[in-house]
Amino acid sequence: MQRSQHEDFEEIQEDEEQEDTSYNNQTNYKKIIFFWSLLIIIIGLIVSGNYFYDHFITARKVANTVYAPSTNDKSRNVEQLLKDGKPVSILLMGTDTGALGRSFKGRTDTMIVAVLNPSKKTMTLVSLPRDALVAVNGYEQYYPSKLNSAYAYGGSTAAIKTVEKYLNVPIDFYATINMGGLEGLINAVGGLNIKPLLSFSYGGYTFTKDKEVHMNGNEALQYCRMRDDDPLGDYGRQNRQRQIIMALAFKGVKLSSLLNDKFLNSLSKQLKTDLSFNDLIALGKNYRIATHHVKSTHLQGTTQKIGSADFEVVSVDEKQKITNTLRKALELSSAQTGNTLTDDMEINTETK
Template sequence: MSRKSNRRKSSKLWLKIPLILIGVLILGVGAYAFTIYNNAAKTVNEKMHEPVESIDRETTKKKMKETEQLNILLLGIDSEQGTSGRSDAMMVLSLNPTDDSMKLISIPRDTRTTIAGKGIEDKINHAHAFGGTEMSIETIENFLDIELDYYVRMNMDGLSELVDELGTITVDNEIAWNDHTYDFNVGPVELDGDQTMAYVRMRKQDPNGDFGRTSRQRQVIEGIINKGASVGSVTKINSTIDVLGNNMATNLDFDDMKKLLSGYKNTRKNIESYQLQGDGTTIDGVYYLIVSGEEIEKVRGMIEGEV
């Protein structure tokens, strides 16, 4: 199936967390910490590594060797639906070592597009339910007219445990609210695992609704990337790797990760985040977000470094 020939409301809102661990695993902790633990290599290569046919291995290896820009698809899967569930979190993480920049682009789950391999118009997050990671990759590539180099898929059950392994993370909260368990004040807020889950669940108290929630998802990603980069003790690596091994799949192998650490680690110094914009509409009683061609072109330009 050609990668360019085909061109998408979970009730578990809190499961819509992106693949936060990407920063911890790939960009945050040092290369030395990985190499001194045999458990890391074994866990990555035997438990996490899942190649896909839709991404050419030789091409991505060459791009990484030459330290070219890489695009990584982040998928957050509803834990209770297993690996065949809907991808209720979808982001494209673009790493550009030329100017040491990272772009994090959110794709709203209700975005209407053509599902690759099925030829039907549907919500973009249904692609994973229909055809797993392969169909998600092809659908998103066709939708944005980009080429993806790697993917990271996470079962979100491990989020709270992952944050607790790091200790806490810090986010810059934009609105004051409480959920009758925790108070979230405006400004820097320190979160443990349970507080992180509450922080990303909230939608109804946010005047921006789902858009506000996805903004908090990106804040959490940045918080974990920054905390992962400053972890002082390598004794945390084994337990963190165990958490990831039980909740993550990727076509990155251990050698790929070491190369990312050496060639792309400075991209976290300049993080830019964005969410695709569109207009909501109802078709046959189902809500969709319609993204214009101009918006898609804008985002493609951001990912490719043209904007």
């Protein structure tokens, strides 16, 4: 029997209420944002160098496969921005589509706004709490909602517009990675060497704390799925997921992986972005310098129970601080932070 859209929304909301609302420590935070940043730049790096010529055709096919334009009207002329080498913003999202046996459209348990500023040679990364209290753009009737449900409700279109209105900053591009596809990516790079963070047995495998083991894709997936026997619950599971993701990121950017058509083809099945092939070439050629210096921060809220669910409620002052950070990185004029409950708010793209 086919499920209704509203039933899926209710299941999403119920599942969210059971999840732990703890947040990353600073060390793990820096690791995870590094991974998402690498994913969106990898293809641009591949297609920008003549020494990758033999793999140019494969890279182009990958770029065309992952290309999924948003139905949003862009807030800015992104083609001109890239041509002029101006700062651009990318909403990086990690979805749980296909993970843990879920059949409904995935939520975005990782949401990061990345700003690449080549003239200042800086990348600014702001992590957004998945449980932030918002009204999802186009789905305001489901208020109160969590920020990570925006993608589940309306895909990249709803996620982009919700973040834009929430912070009053333009989002020029987006990129999503399917967390359910990690197994294939891990196998494509020949597996990973991992030191387990704790001892446990799960999914037919036994893991011993601090005893390094070479994991294939399935073993790594089982390692980062277990939650019930972890003293830290879902937060502990997230720690292990980040450990696996970072090991994959560092191995994925090695030359052997970048020249590995199997890895590229696997990546093409898990990554979606509205960056076109030409956009990726522009990033690879003109924006790599922006990764030389990384500035990272996060939007901080306080946990409040609304109805039966816990939300992260962010003060206006905290939101304004993040809005100021992002607009400064984008070289935009100062502006008041956003509000998702204001339907007619226009995104301020005025330059200095």
